Amino acid sequence: MADGTSIAASGPLGGQTEKEAFLGFTRPQAIAFLVMVAFVLVSPFFLYPVFLMKILCFALFACAFNLLIGYVGLLSFGHAAYFGMGAYVTGYAAKAWGVPPELAILMGGAIGAALGLPFGWLAIRRAGIYFSMITLALAQMVYFFSLQAPFTGGEDGIQAIPRGTLFGIFDLTADLTMYWLVAAVFLAGFLLIHRIVHSPFGQVMKAIRDNEPRATSLGYRVEQYKLLAFVLSAALAGIAGGTKSLVFNIATLTDVHWTMSGEVVLMSLVGGLGTIFGPVVGAAVIVTMQNYLAEFGAWVLVIQGAIFIACVLAFRRGILGEIAHALRVKL
Amino acid sequence: MASAASDGPILETEGLTKEFRGFVAVADVALKVRRGTIHGLIGPNGAGKTTCFNLLTKFLPPTRGSIRYDGRDITGMKPAEVARLGLVRSFQISAVFPHLTVLENVRVALQRARGASFDFWRSESLLKSFDARAMELLDDVGLTGYAKLTAGELPYGRKRALEIATTLALEPQMLLLDEPTAGMTHEDVDRVIALVKRVAAGRTVLLVEHNLKVVAGLCDTITVLTRGRVLAEGDYAAVSANPEVQAAYLGTDPGVSGGH
Ligand SMILES: Nc1ncnc2c1ncn2[C@@H]1O[C@H](COP(=O)(O)OP(=O)(O)O)[C@@H](O)[C@H]1O
Numbered sequence A: 001m002a003d004g005t006s007i008a009a010s011g012p013l014g015g016q017t018e019k020e021a022f023l024g025f026t027r028p029q030a031i032a033f034l035v036m037v038a039f040v041l042v043s044p045f046f047l048y049p050v051f052l053m054k055i056l057c058f059a060l061f062a063c064a065f066n067l068l069i070g071y072v073g074l075l076s077f078g079h080a081a082y083f084g085m086g087a088y089v090t091g092y093a094a095k096a097w098g099v100p101p102e103l104a105i106l107m108g109g110a111i112g113a114a115l116g117l118p119f120g121w122l123a124i125r126r127a128g129i130y131f132s133m134i135t136l137a138l139a140q141m142v143y144f145f146s147l148q149a150p151f152t153g154g155e156d157g158i159q160a161i162p163r164g165t166l167f168g169i170f171d172l173t174a175d176l177t178m179y180w181l182v183a184a185v186f187l188a189g190f191l192l193i194h195r196i197v198h199s200p201f202g203q204v205m206k207a208i209r210d211n212e213p214r215a216t217s218l219g220y221r222v223e224q225y226k227l228l229a230f231v232l233s234a235a236l237a238g239i240a241g242g243t244k245s246l247v248f249n250i251a252t253l254t255d256v257h258w259t260m261s262g263e264v265v266l267m268s269l270v271g272g273l274g275t276i277f278g279p280v281v282g283a284a285v286i287v288t289m290q291n292y293l294a295e296f297g298a299w300v301l302v303i304q305g306a307i308f309i310a311c312v313l314a315f316r317r318g319i320l321g322e323i324a325h326a327l328r329v330k331l
Numbered sequence B: 001m002a003s004a005a006s007d008g009p010i011l012e013t014e015g016l017t018k019e020f021r022g023f024v025a026v027a028d029v030a031l032k033v034r035r036g037t038i039h040g041l042i043g044p045n046g047a048g049k050t051t052c053f054n055l056l057t058k059f060l061p062p063t064r065g066s067i068r069y070d071g072r073d074i075t076g077m078k079p080a081e082v083a084r085l086g087l088v089r090s091f092q093i094s095a096v097f098p099h100l101t102v103l104e105n106v107r108v109a110l111q112r113a114r115g116a117s118f119d120f121w122r123s124e125s126l127l128k129s130f131d132a133r134a135m136e137l138l139d140d141v142g143l144t145g146y147a148k149l150t151a152g153e154l155p156y157g158r159k160r161a162l163e164i165a166t167t168l169a170l171e172p173q174m175l176l177l178d179e180p181t182a183g184m185t186h187e188d189v190d191r192v193i194a195l196v197k198r199v200a201a202g203r204t205v206l207l208v209e210h211n212l213k214v215v216a217g218l219c220d221t222i223t224v225l226t227r228g229r230v231l232a233e234g235d236y237a238a239v240s241a242n243p244e245v246q247a248a249y250l251g252t253d254p255g256v257s258g259g260h
């Protein structure tokens, strides 16, 4: 690609692509966003809503994860903890206490944040692989807690979680009605993440990602920024997990298992780390694949592994990352 | 002599020592930097200059010794706190934020004036109020035309210029520059020297240089470091006339270098 001399020549002209369209999106991002919204609005009339809801829940989960790895440079390998606990708490609240869905989902986000605060506080003390290992170890503790705790239902999980009635008006039993709630949660979460990335806070986040010692030398207390980013990411993961438990009426150990942490890494990687739309595409690809390959049983894991390796070796930037790179735009 | 506030040294170390698992990188350094001067810290590769910088800016904890800055003991402080006191460093390896634009690089430093930026719900368009000042700073270092470019795409010399502009954005009272001319072409070196001279007005500068000639016309006082120890101190004439400095630092005389 162009560097050195050609850049110097293009210097004074550079950055013309950065023109803003709306909501802080650049032109190409705005187009991608409109395409995505159109798809979200139209697809339930062509495709199975439950399948689409699964994609949207995982897309939000992957976006939340990507907030950390893509914009702060922190690779969490324990995001299943926040996703899974979100699922348990939302599910339990909806089933045992009859909490309405909107509140139950928010409680899922709250437990994500509540876990993310101490876990993040511990993990950000270390960098690189040690950070990842700490997040993994803490998530394993959550897994064993979920296995033992009475309210999670152990091996059975929490079953027959009622979807309830949204705002006391909309009965969510019908898949299509539930779909609109999930779509709204996803779009709100997506826009929030976009805003976080493009806020004064986001500027500091990206500076830390790019060069942490330099950010420190400018007087930023980087731990505080990392911790806030961690908590926000965990809260959004909790919301994704909570929403998922309402969609499928179930919260189980699968949601807190370490393979779930691995799956979200895979989704973000396939879609493109550090791109705002990448994790959405990655989630769609992986969930679709799991769906269609389900009949092959354990082979799904092998195929996923192969894709993972292919991404790492050949498409380092992921699907959207490669497209953005080819078009020389930010997505 | 102990009138710390105004005419005493702005930066003063006592017995500053750093050991890495028994290896002494900085040994018992007593450094006094006078307010408003350009102070050079020179020495051959591996002398301990960068380690010294890391100690002064609290990026490394000292094994022994104390550091006073502006009349205050900063030995136990955190690096971000020291920066907030106006003691700001640059890095030997050019330190820009490669995925931010050139303008954003400077702006993220100016943004510090807001205090903490935890407001994740606000739009970054709020930061546009810093753009004018950022452009002034970029203008100062000859980067006006590069403002919208991604910093990682700048040629090396321009990155160093950007780094200086970013550092200046904090209006530091004291600047610590670690080899600002390293790896630069001749014209770039001249430009940076002129820039350092210009920004030193009303500030104190501690400058690490590998190259004795660069500090010649620039520094009021020069401290020579070898193997972690202060070998000599004084103005350029005195230091360069010192036979020990000639032998140890310049190392050109094969007859003297045998004893290492
Ligand atoms: N983190 C570290 N761990 C071990 N040794 C180090 C470390 N940092 C520097 N050193 C050693 O300390 C000595 C001084 O290094 P440095 O301060 O970088 O020298 P200079 O900047 O003068 O070239 C070198 O011998 C170097 O290998």
Ligand SMILES: [Mg+2]
Pocket: B049, B050, B051, B092
């Ligand atoms: Mg050095």
